[in-house]
Amino acid sequence: MGVHDLGPLELSVDGSRSRIRGRQMTVILASLAMNANRVVPVDALIDALWGEEASTGAWSTLDSHVFRIRKQLEPDRPAGTAPSVLLKQGNGYQLVVAVDQVDSLRFAALAEQVGTLAAAGRHDEVLRRCDEALGLWRGPVDPVVADADWSQAWLARMTELRAQINERRIEALIRSGGPERALAEFDGLLRESPFREHLHALRMVALYRCGRTEEALAAFEEVRAALRDELGLTPGPELQRLHEQILNHDAALAPRAPRAGTALAAPAAAPAPPPRTPEVHLPVVMTALVGREADLTRVDGLLRTHRLVTLTGTAGTGKTRLAVEVARRCAERYPDGVWFVDLAPVAGGELIAETVLSTIGVTTTTAGSSHDALRTAVRGRRLLLLVDNCEHLLTDVAPVLTTLLDGGEELTVLATSREQLELDGELIYPVDPLGLPDAADGDSAAVELFLARLGTAAPQVVATADAQELRDRAVEICAGLDGLPLAIELAAARARVYSLEEIRDQIRFDPTQLARIGRPGTPRRRSLQSELDWGHRLLSAEEQLVHRRLAVLPGPFSLAAAAATTGMPGAELAELLPMLVNRSLLAAGPAPRPGGPTLFRQLVVVRGHAARALAQEGETDATLDRRDAWVSGLVSVASRTDRLELRRRYRVVDDDYAAVRAMLQRSLVDEPSRAGARTAGWLHAYWYYRGRLLEAVRWLSLAATALGDGGAADAIDEAWVHLGLAKMLAHQGRTDQARSHSERGLAVADRIAPEHLSAFGLDVAIQAGNMWSAGDPETARHLLTRTIELAGTTRDVVLEVLSDATRSLVESDVVEPARTIARAEQVYPRARALELDVAAWMAARAGSYAALSAADADSGMLWSDRVIELHLREGGELGGAFVEMRANFLTLAGHHRTAVVLYSAARAQRDREGLAWRSAPETSTLLDRARAALDPGEYERAWQEGEHLTLGGVVHVAVDVGSGVVEPSAPRQAARTAPRSSS
Template identity: 35%
Template sequence: MVSVAESVRFGVLGTLRAEVEGRPAHLGGPRQRAVLAMLLIARGRNVSAERILADVWEDSRPPSMTTLHGYVADLRRALEPERASGAPARLLVREGAGYALRAAPAMVDAERFTDLAARGRRALEDGEPDHAADLLGQALALWRGPAYAEVAEAAFAVPDATRLEELRAAVREDRLAAVVAAGRHVAAVGELEALVSEQPLRERGWELLALALYRSGRQAEALAALRRVRRRLADELGVEPGPGLRDLEAAVLAQDPRLLPPPARPGSALPGPTRPGPGRSPRVAESSPPSGNLPFALSGFVGRRTDLAAVAGLLEEHRLVTLTGPGGVGKTRLALEVARARAHDDTRDGVSGSADGPWLVELGALRAPELLAATVATALGLPATSSAEQLAAVLAGRDALIVLDNCEHLLTPVATLVHTLLTRCGAVRILGTSREALGLTGEVVYEVPPLDAATDAADLFLSRAAAGVPGWTTGPDDRDTITALCAGLDGIPLAIELAAAQCRTLSVEQIAGALEDRFTLLVGGPAGRPDRHRTLLDTIAWSDDLLLPDERLLFHRLGVLGGGFDLETAAAVGGITPVLPPLSALVRKSLVTAEPGTAPRRYRMLETVRQYALAALSPQELEETRARHRAWALARAESVERHLRGPQGAVLLDGLSRDQPEFRAAFSSALAAGDGAYALRLGGALFWFWFRMGHVAEGLAWLSEAFAAAPEAGPAVRARARFAVMALLYLAGQPARSHEVARTAVEEAREAGDPVTEAGATAYGAYTGVLAGAPIDVTALTGRAVEIARHTAQTWLEAETLMVRGMALRALGDLPAADAAFQEAIAAAHASGHDWAADGAAWCDMKTASDRGDGARALAVAGDLLAAMDRYGDISFWLVTVHSTARALALTGRAEEAAVLMGAVEAIGARAGVSPALMDPLDGPREAAAVRAALTPQEYERHAARGRELSREETSRLVRALVPGRRSR
């Protein structure tokens, strides 16, 4: 008999479709198809009937429950046409108050695509480009159109559709990278040109196109492509290319031999030699003193050596350089220092190059655009003129540097004037400062960065405080406090100077403690400053006042975000469609910063700017924006959680780490609003992330608050959150409490009809019961867990429950049965891409080898495990594996190195809240004792102290040197 898994195939990479034994199945109308899509997105998990009705009918009044039952019955008949009347459904099943679709990963084209994408990427990384191109081509061939085409705009489908489309874009790039790496660069050019035309803001495609052109003997076209993307990024996003594009351009110009086949991996950064800028043309010395109107500096210029050199170099090569950045970042001061240095160099060298000037034109107070030409003329000591053409006629033939300060509020008239001057006056150079670039051809934009908190920013604070408070000195701990204070002020020089001025009345600690109310604290700038720089609030309000209505609305709403964000997040939280135009404007106007080299592009706001934006929202608008933010955060977490145990797991964990500030903000706002059920649901979705990355204390704290705030939450929500508490208590080394919580989670999961949670809680509850010495039938419980997992058709769950069964049997001393469970777990893990479960089984194999005194075998297994773990960033599993590795090293006579690792694990684990000795009470204490026994107490402490100074990265490098892995995955 053919199984359901063999006879049914689902397609979501295009219009939704299903095939039964190779023939299309009739899936009904749009609503019925949307129900099926929602169940497919759930990946085997139970979805309550209420949620299906609410999400599928989000744009209208939901129908009766009878309508949904009818849709499900129709889908069952279409998907299992041979099922006898009255026989239980095997594929679309009823569970408690909801439904689940028991579709194994191989039955869904999106899962096959994800698997092929991961395998293709590994082949590319392993230097097998032909194999990689074949696998990635197979992956792309599965697509028939946009993911979930009929329901792609529905809120329940957007996160998964977006994830798949982003992965599809990355796979296209990976396949073309493989084609180029295989030496077929000529054939790749056409496809790459089409790719960058479709996705012009993804930098990797441009890198590959330039590389393919260069290898095809088309160097000039390669450079043209690189310059084309530079202009595109500047025009549309206001950013410079990322380091990959910049380094590739330098390598092409230098004709770096590493660009030739056989190449380095496509897209990698290629360090090119620094090209000296062209020197100035020889000029006739003049005896007349330099002219100009630059004011003398009233205070010392602190730091920014790199910025001074960079801007001076740009001004040598280009006639229009604009310094951009948020208010208070130091654009004006940097421009003046560059101009002074240039005038000083001209005088010292006896050349006339910029002897006519530099001239400073201050535009901040100018409100009448028609007076712009006259203002510039007056500043240059010329008769007032009424037009740009008249001014250009006067300046023709003069070799002058003009500094136009604060152009942002007169952007169009300033751009018109500058264009006229540069096209009519060939020796005039313009150095502008503006919170937004002028947007002219030939303009080079330099974004002035904040100061580094630990160096230049702290030095600036000390300098200004000492100048303002005679006899002021720092205390023994002030430097660290000042560094933290400057970091809290985003390294913005204006904010730092305003804070330093408060040293007249407050201590450094008091100033640092008052940053939550920074706009009240940072006032009273020195007399003589423009009004917009007298307080921190005025500085940002100046930029806010220049925004258009949609830009201002989005700017204020983005204040609820706790960290960096992407375009999808901005759209969801901002509630503005389309979101790209106002977001691009905020980037151009230096209120939002785009992070170069990120794909998809990510953005961030300085903390000071974010607090201003947040404070600008009315109470009602603030709550509405936070509600949108919570909806986005939950959709993001639940969408990602379904794929964390598959081939994409490592990449998705990195993404969750990046978005962690948003989840924290969502928890805080939900609990403040009394929505404990939301917090439980979010915690249930994030627990695997917390578990893997070692966020034990944080996860337990949020879940504790959530349970207290949601006494009436439904069993399905409680069960998943309870399972999360159980798992985190296990990591925290509390097996007895973990076991008790697991028993409750099993009961709640049964009540909710949630077999996935029931299987996991049953398995882990049995293992923690063994650790706690509870009187339970371990064999029966773990066997039941595996059986439930198999009925869910979730292969990753089967792998994990088998792994836990093996761990429990090993703890009982039944090594043959444990080994059999581990082998089954490894097979299931490899089938589903759940490498963590396979690694868990291998870790137990490693410990068993050490029990038998076979340290060499234990180290061989450890090398493979740790090499894999370094790629996906797991902290808890990494710690216990390094701990076990230390014992194996001691067994092979390398006790000193073992003690170093023990010290590192102790220190890193303390910071992460994970203790291998507590988490692994059967083996952890024995491992620690074995290392201590191999050395005297003094020797052990000496070497362990060295380890306590190591970071995780340093420890990983040491482990790789001691225990080289044999394979990579």
């Protein structure tokens, strides 16, 4: 008996091998196999089978399925004889098997053997074991298993083991004298894992051993460019060290001569490639860390024995800089990576967990809480999280860090905060100011830092000054600042304007300010405040006003946001912001998108000082009101059907999204208001097109709570909030809640002002399409009826066309496909003539569904191309359901390889959307057809090609024409000229 679970689930008994059919049988056997020899509770099996929809008879139904599985596992077991393979153990079931009887068990055992053999230098055996293990992997696991929450940890483990076995195999080929053979393996592996640096290192070694030194160096440049462009990173120590070895023709990379008596004609095993290093996601630092060697050694040692270390100290002591350098130095101890989590822009609550998840590259699913997602994300991973700037989130950050440390036993957290976090097991490491010179010696870390920063800020001063006089002035300035790094750097920066004598005299002249920093008995926080107050008074009145009013912009912000918030003209402010940048009170960064604006950001400590100054002036509420009013105007447009204006607004919202979030936090959490609810209602389409469904549901749910009783002037706001929330819930498949909020949106129809009725009808029609796609055609057709009623009331030709388009979609399951296609062909040109994008999009969706029902590949491709192009032009970044539909048509047309590429792309995009894959019921059958038409190797290669395909790339993928190569092609003319889609 054997269970084959590394691919479509199969069972072999007495030499006969067959596919497991039926979802229930597949779920039960797969769950038992991945927990082989362990008891799986009945409750866990029922939850995997039916979830919350489990009925009271679920137990007996499960028993009947188990009985059938037992019959398949032991077909010759005599009646009345106890089973020996699938046992009932207490309140659960246990699959009792040997390692060789379950492919995944055998696969994991082989992976362990490969590691042992590789360490012993037995490379021929490594190759045999690797080939044996990879032979067990028959392609993607059964979709019923792959798409389930309960299988994700097992699936991630198997996928990682496969990647490790592939790398072991490559290493064995290289070390056994076969680098030429190894080179042939890299293309497919790098397409699957383009950022595994160890894999790139192996390729460089193989090229070098083959005498292709220039290609090895070119390979380094390729990966360096990819890391920079795609991730904003530089190559890790392994690649950098190997690059240097190749440049120097290091003898350690050359193959060794064979030993006497060896049977190999090729050179004997050579040294292994440089050791593998993990990915390091830390801020790029352009200056050296000065005067912290002892701190580096101590903190590094503490991280070896403690899982939570917090660097504390006053603002300006360099906690973040020290933490980043410590993390970089100890990165090799954390094979699953080092990650930098910046909490500075985070307001608190759920946003902390969401920030951690997005930082470590996890897409939050719609099921479960963010804390559940955190536990899943870190379970079994040995990684280091550098959590920076915790001081403003002490209450909210504590439960998040507790969840992380409880969920990941191999996880280590290095935090920075002005105050300790007061968590169990936390070790506090105070970061003090830099040491000052004594009377006998002018050298110290503080002086070294000042001179280093002076050389950057005012190199002409360093070049022309007398060396001894320069050092004397540096000693005086650093002593006056008590060695506080931030204060020293600000002082050095002032050398652009003032002489060193003037800087020294300014410090001496104001002893109640800078001279008191760090003085014994004075709290460090007050000392830093004194230093920042001193710098603040050096600004002009206009600069002071800008400095304090910018405090309400918590993250990157544009000049437009700053002008609106400060109440100053943009042209005047454009001259003031660079002055604050020059004085190190503001940071400027490049535009985040082509043609976008430069973004500015206050450092946390500077923003704290600015906020206090704002409060002292009594301007906090007025400044917040200006910011919030600007955000409200930012997301509003004159017409909900003006798609060009909406897309432009979406790009602007991207630039200042930190301000948008801050406004929502204030107006929906801190002080719930109808203004906040109105803003959230306007934003629901933006969140849809940016793939932020989880965040959309959070804000819109708060907005629904914030809404109170309103008159006719506010009814449209209530409609957009409830219908917007209903749309997001429908996209997530949560139809019961979506139906409830749809009804609440419809309930205000009689209070909506006449000028808003057409826009209201637009959202009702869109939600009709959403509910139909989510599997609730009854509600969809009820919403269609309301749309038709609104069209009759308003006599609006736009709503009439929209009603016809909606009908073509939501009635496509109850009329013949030919009739739906005829309706779509009739309404599509009418919608285009009116430039009514949403109606054209609905007609295209209807046409694609009908074509699929009719198995009409040619018509389906035309409609499918239109749908994807509409979504792209609207600014949509993900569209897994649309890609899936196109793959179905490719299968119908016989282009099986290209279809598999797009099925893979669809699945990857649905995962990033946090949505279930296979939105169309026909997909499973058609995917099986495409898989059967390809040999397993070709299927696997096609699947790997699609995993990283973007939505924009989908419309440029040509069908396979015998060669099996997917190449770019021009999009269809109909797709290029189609109008845009809607949420």
